[in-house]
Amino acid sequence: GESVGLHLPTLSVQEGDNSIINCAYSNSASDYFIWYKQESGKGPQFIIDIRSNMDKRQGQRVTVLLNKTVKHLSLQIAATQPGDSAVYFCAENGSSNTGKLIFGQGTTLQVKP
Amino acid sequence: DTAVSQTPKYLVTQMGNDKSIKCEQNLGHDTMYWYKQDSKKFLKIMFSYNNKELIINETVPNRFSPKSPDKAHLNLHINSLELGDSAVYFCASSQIGQRSTNEKLFFGSGTQLSVL
Secondary structure (H helix, E strand, O other): OOOEEEOOOEEEEEOOOOEEEEEEEOOOOOOEEEEEEEOOOOOOEEEEEEEOOOOEEEOOOEEEEEEOOOOEEEEEEOOOOHHHOEEEEEEEOOOOOOOOOEEOOOEEEEEEO | OOOEEEEOOEEEEOOOOOEEEEEEEOOOOOEEEEEEEOOOOOEEEEEEEEOOEEEEEOOOOOOEEEEEEEOOEEEEEEOOOOHHHOEEEEEEEEOOOOOOOOOOOEEOOOEEEEEO
């Protein structure tokens, strides 16, 4: 079946360091990928998205990399701050055009001061 | 100003009861969703409505009945609540449009349902 997974359940980084959160997806028909951040007690918030015709997209302090050959997605956060502490989810659209997103398990990012 | 708002934030109830969660979006989107997040933080889609029409029903027990009176509202009614229904339920919306291209989902802040 369709699944999106993350390699590590928890990532601990020092404040100021760069963070890299990885994700593997299984559906080669997916053409849209997205990262969300979820803080405690809140709903997932959009961070950045990328379509399959690109392999890199940059936002403010965040970069998403897409490697379709190995079906791998990563989120890089530059100069990680305490406010970046949250659970991060990757998601893909699978083979659906209904707007549905399939989420991975989530990686908890802990930022140490 | 909240884009996707859902009520209540917390819902504590006894097994066997019937309860509803309401959701409204003011983004003008044409598609709304219900997702369930379990204790391990796994997010799974339950339903989706596009312009008041059901387009996704992910083998959810028929005790769960979504209702969309208009494209800005998608409510979730749950009959005969069970212990396993305890979770956080998120409403979301997006704009798919006629091209059926995927766009980001905007999520509400969640309803924490606890069935005792």
